[in-house]
Amino acid sequence: MSQKKIRNMEEFAAVSGISRPTLSKYFNDPESVRKSTRQRVEDALLHYDYRPNFYAMNQNRRTTRNIGIVVPYLADPFFTEIGRAVEVKCIEAGYSPILLSSHGNPDQENDNLEALRALKPAGVLLAPLGRASDKGAITKFSTEVPLVLFDANIEDTGEAFVGTDxxxxxxxxxxxxxxxxxxxxxxxxxxxxxxxxxxxxxxxxxxxxxxxxxxxxxxxxxxxxxxxxxxxxxxxxxxxxxxxxxxxxxxxxxxxxxxxxxxxxxxxxxxxxxxxxxxxxxxxxxxxxxxxxxxxxxxxxQDYAAIADRAVSTLFGIIESDSKPATRKESLFDGKLVMRDSA
Incomplete structure (x- = not known):
């Protein structure tokens, strides 16, 4: 085995001579590529020190290009706006967003996560209810699916949080x-x-x-x-x-x-x-x-665009990495004073 540690799929593609899309296809479903291609990938895995993505490339978990987005109350224009911003970022990156509302109900929030789990998403962006959320259920979900929280934080839950300071x-x-x-x-x-x-x-x-x-x-x-x-x-x-x-x-x-x-x-x-x-x-x-x-x-x-961009890029970084992050990341953005006539 090579002594050089391969950090991600891009490096593995470069040293093995196998294209990135072919490798991704193989890791999602080995039977989806030709037998000769499968043999090349398996020979390269034996030669180089590389293991596929802990989450999205697990051979026993066929993921999709879907990204789940869960907000607490879609009837609130604030969450409509920030949900839309996150949705656009996902589309621009080539993913298919699935936007769901919890309607202010913790049971619905859990049901949304369970529905997404069945769809095998590449990852999920969650704006949790917060105090009413079932932290245990969300934590368990994050052990199976890459999860980034935004807007409202639940301490020590998910791989990252992005919001306003x-x-x-x-x-x-x-x-x-x-x-x-x-x-x-x-x-x-x-x-x-x-x-x-x-x-x-x-x-x-x-x-x-x-x-x-x-x-x-x-x-x-x-x-x-x-x-x-x-x-x-x-x-x-x-x-x-x-x-x-x-x-x-x-x-x-x-x-x-x-x-x-x-x-x-x-x-x-x-x-x-x-x-x-x-x-x-x-x-x-x-x-x-x-x-x-x-x-x-x-x-x-609040800087909707920056929050959406950081939340999405953080989630994609987790999806593309070869292991679960060692530490939970928090990213906070400054608010901006908007002076109008009421005060």
Missing amino acids: NFQSVDLMVEYLCRSGQPPCFFEMKSPSNPNANKRRQAYFESMARQGHEAHVFQAEGEGWDFEEIGSSEGGQLLIDNAFPTNTVLCSNDRLAIGMLAAAYKNDIKVGLEPDASMRIAGHDDHPFSKFTCPPLTTIS
Whole structure:
């Protein structure tokens, strides 16, 4: 056997003189190539120190060119947008994406993964529900199929996570709101569905401390994905009761902020930067509808394109590698402040 370790299929193709597509075809199904070709591949495997991909090239697991994409709630335009970005990247790389929604239901999330497992995908990109997710089921799934999480992280699950740096983004917003007016209160759900909410609350506490201001957190009852309704009913009541000690509110996400803006309008509470406005409201995520609210919502934009590109390229790197990654990778992107008329 050669002393040189062959790191990937490209190197094996180069030293063996067998084309990359032929090798891929052989490793997916040895019976799919001619007997003479099969013998050449097997002779080369005996001569060179190379073992096929731990995941996609396992001879006992016939994979496809399918990539599963699972998002928590496809009716939410935020996930529609980021799901579309990931989908486009897969198509550009020559894979066939299968986009599924978990509809905010952990049982449906598990069913989606089981359905994908039966389809033998090359890999899966998962934006998990988070707190409600069945971590054990997802971890087990990742032992059989290459898995990259995006948007919401579940610690120590999957081979990688790609998302936004919530501590950077919330600090950016808090610093701006403190610099431009009264320091913000923080409005969130008491039982948030998405783990990003917990990071944003902690980031708010830390940022307010750095700015030298007291933190004020207000938590709304309710759970699930009806954020606008909760923002309107619970946030609206706080506005009516004059419960906020400052005239500025940072909502944990844009959908809560959109609901609060609607409640403010209904109750003749003017929001914005004009002298006769009594409140400022800001959000996080740059929801596709945030630029069309009245007034347009000041928020933090997440870099959809960068997140999609990194998630897809990370997954493809795992698929093409010859072994499972030794360590789990995390990639976080900075958010960008989007200043509009609401704050």
